Amino acid sequence: MKNVYEFCPSFETEDYTIRRLERGDAADLLKIYSDKKAVPLFNSDNCHGDDFYYTTSERISQAVDFWEEAYSKGWFVRWSVIDKKTSEVIGTIEAFHRDADDHFGNTGLIRLDLRSDCEKENCIAQILEAIEKDFFDLFHCGKLATKGFPSSPERIKALKRLGYTKSDEPLIGSYDKYFDYWEKIK
Numbered sequence: 001m002k003n004v005y006e007f008c009p010s011f012e013t014e015d016y017t018i019r020r021l022e023r024g025d026a027a028d029l030l031k032i033y034s035d036k037k038a039v040p041l042f043n044s045d046n047c048h049g050d051d052f053y054y055t056t057s058e059r060i061s062q063a064v065d066f067w068e069e070a071y072s073k074g075w076f077v078r079w080s081v082i083d084k085k086t087s088e089v090i091g092t093i094e095a096f097h098r099d100a101d102d103h104f105g106n107t108g109l110i111r112l113d114l115r116s117d118c119e120k121e122n123c124i125a126q127i128l129e130a131i132e133k134d135f136f137d138l139f140h141c142g143k144l145a146t147k148g149f150p151s152s153p154e155r156i157k158a159l160k161r162l163g164y165t166k167s168d169e170p171l172i173g174s175y176d177k178y179f180d181y182w183e184k185i186k
Contacts, residue, residue, distance in 0.1 A: 004138045005074045011130045015123075017082040018130060020071075021092060023064055025080045028089035030060045037116035041155070043147040046173035052113065067094075081114070081127055090118045093131065097139040103169035104181065108139035110146040124158035132162070136186045145171070148182040156182075 002009075010019035021029075032038060033054040042052045054060045067078045076096035080089045091114035098109045112127065132144055148159050148166065159182045170177035 004077055005071065008071075008077055008079075009134065009138070011079075011134070013126045013130045015084055016090075016127060016130070017084060018079050018093065018127065019082070021064070021067060021078045021080045023068075025089045026057065026060050026064055029064070029080075029092070030054065030057060032089070032091060032113060032115050033060060033063070035116050038114060038119065041116075041119060041149055041152050042113045043111040045147070045171060045178040046176075079131075083118075090115050090123075091127070093127070095131075095135060095139060097141055098145075100172065102172040103167060104143075104145055104171045104183075106141050107143045107145050107183070108135045108141040110135065110144060112146060119152060119154055121154045121157040121161070124155050125161050128158065128162055132184065142186045143183050145181045145183045147180055149180055 008020040010017065033052055039051060039053045044051050054063060070076050071078065076094050079093040081091040081093060082088065083090045091112065094111040096109055098107045099105055110128070112124065114123070128146070135144055136142070145167070146159070146164070148156050148164070150156070162184070164182040164184045167181045167183050170179050171181055
């Protein structure tokens with residue numbers, strides 16, 4: 001598999017196209033990141049206090065600039081999830097290889113941010129199923145992990161359906177411990 005920071009693949013499902021985020025996605029991204037119902041389900045663990053609640057075009061533009069910089073420096077990749085029926089971006093996926101001296105070392109960490117109306121079992125399962133096989137290779141890891149908040153039963157159902165199991169171990173951040181991670185071993 002190619003280096004994801006040199007060639008970023010796209011993915012297709014029956015209902016969604018998943019491709020690297022583009023600057024032209026900003027208007028749809030603003031709808032996602034200003035969605036008060038969705039924000040509590042975004043994984044902001046170890047993100048230095050950013051809660052990803054963005055309410056202005058300027059703020060989403062700054063976020064896109066940072067996400068592009070992060071990709072160019074090999075920190076993480078952010079994909080846009082596009083609904084094929086509406087051609088709207090309905091979410092993003094951030095992913096990276098995490099090396100650490102905790103339970104989540106050698107892990108491909110996945111952050112899936114969706115508009116609240118898309119936080120449904122079938123949507124989540126379809127998206128994760130499309131990427132997970134390749135993500136093990138793209139991020140050179142033996143485990144994938146993503147957040148499954150107790151306040152999102154739809155996400156939990158999707159994770160269980162795909163064979164993820166809840167970890168009792170915390171992800172150790174720079175200053176805190178984070179819980180509610182679900183993992184899948186290669």
